[in-house]
Amino acid sequence: MELFEGLLSRRSIRKYTGEKIDEETIRSMIKAGMYAPSANNRRPWHFIIVDEKEIMNSIMKVHPYSSMLSEASHAIIVCGDEKLQNGPGYYVIDCSAATQNILLAAHALGFGAVWLGVEPRSERKSAIKKIFGLPEHIHPVSIISIGVPVKISEKIPSRFEPEKIRKNKWNEKS
Numbered sequence: 001m002e003l004f005e006g007l008l009s010r011r012s013i014r015k016y017t018g019e020k021i022d023e024e025t026i027r028s029m030i031k032a033g034m035y036a037p038s039a040n041n042r043r044p045w046h047f048i049i050v051d052e053k054e055i056m057n058s059i060m061k062v063h064p065y066s067s068m069l070s071e072a073s074h075a076i077i078v079c080g081d082e083k084l085q086n087g088p089g090y091y092v093i094d095c096s097a098a099t100q101n102i103l104l105a106a107h108a109l110g111f112g113a114v115w116l117g118v119e120p121r122s123e124r125k126s127a128i129k130k131i132f133g134l135p136e137h138i139h140p141v142s143i144i145s146i147g148v149p150v151k152i153s154e155k156i157p158s159r160f161e162p163e164k165i166r167k168n169k170w171n172e173k174s
Helices: 003-009 023-034 053-062 090-108 122-132
Strands: 045-050 074-081 112-117 138-147 169-173
Touching: 003 090, 023 045, 023 074, 023 090, 045 053, 045 090, 053 074, 053 122, 074 090, 090 112, 090 138, 122 138
Parallel strands: none
Antiparallel strands: 045 074, 074 138, 112 138
16 A cells, blocks of 8 residues: 555544454554654653453443444553653653554554544543553553454545645635
């Protein structure tokens, strides 16, 4: 898949067959995440691979939009490290870039994935921290549900909005 086509055709996929994805493939997706840009190249991320249904069920109890985990092959918890970030709040931005890279890698490899937001919801953050026993300086930013898709739509919706483009100043439309 050509990069630009992949950027435009990636979608949130929430329905999976339940088939398992091999660990090497999951690790390759995480590797893509580790190649995301980060402030001052600090790379303040950590990743937790989840493949146990019991843990997936625990996540589904605390995250209101995570029901797709019941058929997912894996979940990846993307966590930010306060001690590694470039300054206050940067781990969120850096981990978001890593999350996007993982989503794109999953798509490029033919798998379905969806970004489940944890940050900035304090109730989600504390529940996920508790489930995984995260140290005080490690914060969950996102959960990525990954699976073999039941189907992938070939249709690319129109999302280009030229009215949201400005040139040089706010009052000058491009």
